[in-house]
Amino acid sequence: MFEDNGRKICIICSKGTLDMAYPGLILANAALMEGIDVVMFFTFWGLNMITKKQMNRLKSTPIGNPSMAMPNGMGIPNMLGILPGMTDFSTSMMRKEIAKLDFPPVDEFVQMISDAGGQIYGCKMSMDMMKLTADDLFDDANGVVGAMEFMEMSEGAQIIFI
Amino acid sequence: MSEQMVAGLMLDFDEDGFMADYTVWNEEIAEQLASSIGIDPLTERHWQVITFCRNDFMEQGEPPTLRRITSESGVPTKELYQLFPKGPAKKVAYIAGLKKPTGCI
Numbered sequence: 001m002f003e004d005n006g007r008k009i010c011i012i013c014s015k016g017t018l019d020m021a022y023p024g025l026i027l028a029n030a031a032l033m034e035g036i037d038v039v040m041f042f043t044f045w046g047l048n049m050i051t052k053k054q055m056n057r058l059k060s061t062p063i064g065n066p067s068m069a070m071p072n073g074m075g076i077p078n079m080l081g082i083l084p085g086m087t088d089f090s091t092s093m094m095r096k097e098i099a100k101l102d103f104p105p106v107d108e109f110v111q112m113i114s115d116a117g118g119q120i121y122g123c124k125m126s127m128d129m130m131k132l133t134a135d136d137l138f139d140d141a142n143g144v145v146g147a148m149e150f151m152e153m154s155e156g157a158q159i160i161f162i
Numbered sequence: 163m164s165e166q167m168v169a170g171l172m173l174d175f176d177e178d179g180f181m182a183d184y185t186v187w188n189e190e191i192a193e194q195l196a197s198s199i200g201i202d203p204l205t206e207r208h209w210q211v212i213t214f215c216r217n218d219f220m221e222q223g224e225p226p227t228l229r230r231i232t233s234e235s236g237v238p239t240k241e242l243y244q245l246f247p248k249g250p251a252k253k254v255a256y257i258a259g260l261k262k263p264t265g266c267i
Contacts, residue, residue: 001179002199002256004248026266033228035249102229103267112232115239 008037008157010150015162016045018058018094018106024049024162025109032116039157040113041150043123046162050120051136055107059091071097107138114140121145121153169194178262180255184219187259196257201246204257208245211237215258225255227265 009031013024024046028038048054062068063081068090070076080086095105104112114120122137124146134144145153163182164175169190174182181187181195192212196204204212214235218226228251232239246253251263 002249002253030266032243033249033251035247035252101267102227104229112229112239116243 002035004035008039008154010039010041010154010157010159012041012043012159012161013046013049014042014044016048016054016058018060018091020162021046021049021058021106022098022103022109024160025106025113026103027160028113028118029109029116032113032118037157038113038118039121039153040118041121041123041145043126047122047126047130047132049106050110050122050138050141051132052138053136055110055138056105058106059087060094061087062090063087110138111140114138121150123147123150176261180261181259184216184259184261187216191259192257195259199253199256201253201257205245207237207241208257211235211242211245211254212258215254215260219258219260224265225251225258225260225263227251227263227267229265229267 011024011028013021015021024040028040031038042050048058061081062076063078066075068076071093076090103109110120119142120140121142122132122134122144124144127133127144134141163177165172166175169188171186171191173186173191176182193204196202196208201208211231214231215226218230218234228239228242231237231254232242237245242250251265255261255263
């Protein structure tokens with residue numbers, strides 16, 4: 001039941017919205033809780049999840065998301081979504097719902113994964129494009145790697161792209 | 163369901179391999195279960211987590227999530243993974259005689 005079967009999962013996070021940050025974090029944490037090795041690779045907007053400046057400022061927007069509804073089930077029409085303040089409103093609503101389930105905010109969640117032994121890497125090309133350096137990443141990040149190095153690291157692993 | 167002799171007692175284990183009745187659990191059982199999954203000996207810090215989980219289970223009816231353990235037991239994430247390497251939530255529940263935890267966090 002508790003044998004180490006050598007399973008390894010690589011999760012690529014490419015999105016920088018609050019709602020799309022959580023699937024990767026939850027799966028990574030669940031894998032670690034199961035004793036599975038985890039490597040997380042953050043590329044493009046996903047880098048916002050691990051940069052000190054941005055990781056706790058991710059937002060969610062109702063625009064272009066027909067699934068998003070208020071907690072009472074009422075949808076949010078795109079026309080209303082463009083009004084000033086709507087993104088902040090939907091972000092704060094989502095933060096509250098996340099906290100209710102006892103899921104930590106993004107910075108705390110990333111730290112938790114790192115403390116649990118998950119490896120956290122930034123994508124070199126995206127970082128160059130966005131003028132970011134390793135110093136911009138949260139303190140315990142494992143480093144910055146290119147796509148080819150990621151391929152080496154993920155040998156034999158299951159890969160999840162988000 | 164399966165039966166297994168642990169610490170001189172014949173115990174029932176559920177289909178997940180966890181103790182079927184947490185009330186028959188004792189410290190000697192915990193030590194043997196721990197040693198059977200490679201955690202030996204149980205230190206004071208192990209016991210702090212195990213005791214917290216048992217007390218919490220009796221209050222809540224569910225084995226605590228890791229998030230709950232780290233925020234309430236006084237043992238941080240890093241240390242918890244050192245005490246119970248490779249899958250702490252399940253390992254603690256197993257040693258503490260509780261059922262398999264199902265929480266997502």
